[in-house]
Amino acid sequence: MFGKKWAALAAGVMGVTLLTGCGGAADSAGGGAITLGFSQVGAESGWRTANTKSIQESAKSAGIELKFSDAQQKQENQITAIRSFIQQKVKVIAFSPVVESGWDTVLKEAKTAGIPVILTDRSVDSSDKTLYKTFLGSDFVAEGKKAGEWLVKESAAATGDVNVVELQGSTGSAPANDRKKGFADAIGSTSKIKVVASQTGEFTRAKGKEVMEAFLKSQSKIDVLYAHNDDMALGAIEAIEAAGKKPGTDIKIVSVDAVKDGMQALADGKINYIVECNPLLGPQLMDLVKKVSAGEEVPARIETQETEFDQAKAKAALPQRQY
Amino acid sequence: MTKHRLFWPVSALLALLLVDLIAKPSFFKVEVRDGHLYGSLIDILRLGAPLILVGIGMTLVVATRGIDLSVGSVVAISGALACLHLSGLPDQDAVGGTVVAVGMALGLCLALGAWNGFLVSVLGIQPIIATLILMVAGRGIAQLITDGQIITITSGPFRALGSGYLFLVPVSILIALAVFGLSSLLVRKSALGLLLEAVGGNPEAGRLSGLRSGRLTWLVYVFGGLCAGIAGLMIAANTPGADANHAGLWIELDAILALTIGGTKLTGGRFSLGGTVIGALLIQTLTTTVYTLGIPDTATLLVKALVVLLVCLVQSPAFRDRVRRRRRPVPATESARAVEVSA
Known part of the structure; x- marks a missing residue:
C-alpha cells in the first residue's frame, strides 16, 4: 500500500507537469501552433534536469505546444508515451531513447501515421534509417x-x-x-x-x-x-x-x-x-521541429553546439551556469 | 582447527591477500601520510566499513529467518536527508548542525526499520515481500528528498564520518568496529543471541516455550535500519554528497553474500557476526584487488563471481566431503557427521 501511495503521488506530479506544459504553450501560441510530443528518459542527474528545462523553456519561447512525458528510465513507459502522442495526432515526436534497441515497431507506427520523429541526445540501434528524420546529440x-x-x-x-x-x-x-x-x-x-x-x-x-x-x-x-x-x-x-x-x-x-x-x-x-x-539542446531542437513540420529536409545527424573550458573560461562562465 | 566456524572465511581472506602479496608486494605497504595511515589495506578497512555495518544488521535479521532487502534504499535515504539538511545550513562546518543532520537521518532510518518490523511481525507479511516494498519505494523517497540531483556538501565534521581519521585510523572503521563490539556483547553475553537463534531455528517451538518472538523480530529490523542509516552517512560523507540514484545500490546483495561467506545460515537459527565482518572485508578486498591489479573491467564481474564460487564451495561441508572421499575412503563416523551437517 505504501508503494501505491508513492505511485499515485508520482502520477499526480507527472499530470501536473503535463498540464502546465500544455497550458503554458497554448497561452503564448494560440490555436494554430505546432504540437511536439517529447518523451524524456527521466530525471537521474543534474545534466538531465537541465536538458528537460532547456526543452520546456525553448518550446515556450518558440511558440511550440509541448506535450512532455517522463519515462522514469523505463522503455515501456516511453513506448506508451509515443503511442499516446500518435493518438493525439501531434505534429512531431521527439524522444531520448532509454535504451538503444527495440524501437522498430513503435517507430513504424509513427511513420504509418505520418508523424516525423527526432531523436535527441541518444541514438537508436535500427537498420531502418527512414524510421526517424534526424538524430540531434553530442558526438x-x-x-x-x-x-x-x-x-x-x-x-x-x-x-x-x-x-x-x-x-x-x-x-x-x-x-x-x-x-x-x-x-x-x-x-x-x-x-x-x-x-x-x-x-x-x-x-x-x-x-x-x-x-x-x-x-x-x-x-x-x-x-x-x-x-x-x-x-x-x-x-x-x-x-x-x-x-x-x-x-x-x-x-x-x-x-x-x-x-x-x-x-x-x-x-x-x-x-x-x-x-x-551540452544538455541545452532545446533551441536547436525547436528549430528542427519547425523545419521538419514544414516538410523541409534536414541532415540525418546534427551535433549539439559544444565548447571546451579551461580554468579562465570556467571562472567567466560559472556565474551563468544553470546546471 | 578446521572445525572452527571462522576457519574457512578467514583462510579465504588470507588466500586472497596472499595473491595480492605475490602480484603486488606494495599492496601491504602502510605509511603515515598527512597525519593518517595510508595504504591499500587502510582503504579496504575504510571502504569496507559501510558493508560491515549493513552486514551486521542483516545477520541478525537473517538469524530470525528474515531478510531485509530495503537496506540499500535506507542507505540512500539516510545520506540524502543528512546532506539536504547540511546544504541548507549557513555554516556547514558547525558541529551542532552536523549533529542535527545525523540525528534526523538516523531517526528516520529507525522509523523505516520499525516500518519493516511492523509489516513482518505484526501484519505477518513475508520478510522478502515486506522489505521489497521499501526497497522500491525507498529509492524513490531518496530521489524526492534530493530532487533527483546530487547534493554536494562541504561540511568538515560530517565528512569525517566517511574519510576522517582518529588516532591515525579511519573513523568509519572505528564506528563499524564499535557497532560490532556492542552487538557481539549484547548477543553473546546476554540471552539475546540465544533467543534470536530460537526464533529463527524454530519459531513455533520458540513461541510455545514462551518467547515473544514478535517483539524480537521487530527489534532486529529496527536495528537493521539503524545500521543501514549509519552506513548511508558514511557513504555520503566519503564522496562527499548525496547521490540518491547510486548510493547503496545492490548493497543488500553484498551484505547477504558477506553473511553467507561468514557462515550464517540463510534459513535462520545459526549466525556469526564475526563471520559477517570477515565476509564483508573479503568482498572489499576483492574489489580493491581488482582495481589494484588492473584486471580489465569487462572481466571484473567474472573474476569476482569465480572467487565467490570458490569461497562458497570450500565452505560447503558436502563439497569438502566429496573431495575428501575421492582422496581416501571415509571412516563411517565422518560421513555420518557430514550427512548430519548438510541435512
Whole structure:
C-alpha cells in the first residue's frame, strides 16, 4: 500500500507537469501552433534536469505546444508515451531513447501515421534509417578526441613519459566506449603519452574515488587523470587530496560534461580542462521541429553546439551556469 | 582447527591477500601520510566499513529467518536527508548542525526499520515481500528528498564520518568496529543471541516455550535500519554528497553474500557476526584487488563471481566431503557427521 501511495503521488506530479506544459504553450501560441510530443528518459542527474528545462523553456519561447512525458528510465513507459502522442495526432515526436534497441515497431507506427520523429541526445540501434528524420546529440567520440588533443598540446614540452590513468564510464555504455576511443585516437601518435591504468568508475563519484585510491597505490607515477565525466573526476579529487597530492598541479585532470560542480572545481584550479557535453539542446531542437513540420529536409545527424573550458573560461562562465 | 566456524572465511581472506602479496608486494605497504595511515589495506578497512555495518544488521535479521532487502534504499535515504539538511545550513562546518543532520537521518532510518518490523511481525507479511516494498519505494523517497540531483556538501565534521581519521585510523572503521563490539556483547553475553537463534531455528517451538518472538523480530529490523542509516552517512560523507540514484545500490546483495561467506545460515537459527565482518572485508578486498591489479573491467564481474564460487564451495561441508572421499575412503563416523551437517 505504501508503494501505491508513492505511485499515485508520482502520477499526480507527472499530470501536473503535463498540464502546465500544455497550458503554458497554448497561452503564448494560440490555436494554430505546432504540437511536439517529447518523451524524456527521466530525471537521474543534474545534466538531465537541465536538458528537460532547456526543452520546456525553448518550446515556450518558440511558440511550440509541448506535450512532455517522463519515462522514469523505463522503455515501456516511453513506448506508451509515443503511442499516446500518435493518438493525439501531434505534429512531431521527439524522444531520448532509454535504451538503444527495440524501437522498430513503435517507430513504424509513427511513420504509418505520418508523424516525423527526432531523436535527441541518444541514438537508436535500427537498420531502418527512414524510421526517424534526424538524430540531434553530442558526438561522444569527438569529446574524447578533444580531451586527448588538449593533453597532447599540454604535454608538448614534457621530456619524459606522461603517465595517464583513465576512469571510464559504465562498462558498455555508448558514452564510455566512444570517449575512450576518441581519446585513444587523439593520443595515438604521441608515444610518450601512456595510459597506464584504465578502469570503470561507473560515472559516479563514489566509484571514481574508490578506483582512484587504488590507482594511487598501484601506480608509481601518475601525471594525468582522464575521467569520462565530471562526477568521477570530483570523486578522484577527494582521493588525490587524501594521498597528500594537489589535484590540478601534481596530477592534471581532464574530464567531460561541464556540470556546475565540475566547473567550480575547474575554476578552483583542481581540474585543468573540461570538454563540454551540452544538455541545452532545446533551441536547436525547436528549430528542427519547425523545419521538419514544414516538410523541409534536414541532415540525418546534427551535433549539439559544444565548447571546451579551461580554468579562465570556467571562472567567466560559472556565474551563468544553470546546471 | 578446521572445525572452527571462522576457519574457512578467514583462510579465504588470507588466500586472497596472499595473491595480492605475490602480484603486488606494495599492496601491504602502510605509511603515515598527512597525519593518517595510508595504504591499500587502510582503504579496504575504510571502504569496507559501510558493508560491515549493513552486514551486521542483516545477520541478525537473517538469524530470525528474515531478510531485509530495503537496506540499500535506507542507505540512500539516510545520506540524502543528512546532506539536504547540511546544504541548507549557513555554516556547514558547525558541529551542532552536523549533529542535527545525523540525528534526523538516523531517526528516520529507525522509523523505516520499525516500518519493516511492523509489516513482518505484526501484519505477518513475508520478510522478502515486506522489505521489497521499501526497497522500491525507498529509492524513490531518496530521489524526492534530493530532487533527483546530487547534493554536494562541504561540511568538515560530517565528512569525517566517511574519510576522517582518529588516532591515525579511519573513523568509519572505528564506528563499524564499535557497532560490532556492542552487538557481539549484547548477543553473546546476554540471552539475546540465544533467543534470536530460537526464533529463527524454530519459531513455533520458540513461541510455545514462551518467547515473544514478535517483539524480537521487530527489534532486529529496527536495528537493521539503524545500521543501514549509519552506513548511508558514511557513504555520503566519503564522496562527499548525496547521490540518491547510486548510493547503496545492490548493497543488500553484498551484505547477504558477506553473511553467507561468514557462515550464517540463510534459513535462520545459526549466525556469526564475526563471520559477517570477515565476509564483508573479503568482498572489499576483492574489489580493491581488482582495481589494484588492473584486471580489465569487462572481466571484473567474472573474476569476482569465480572467487565467490570458490569461497562458497570450500565452505560447503558436502563439497569438502566429496573431495575428501575421492582422496581416501571415509571412516563411517565422518560421513555420518557430514550427512548430519548438510541435512
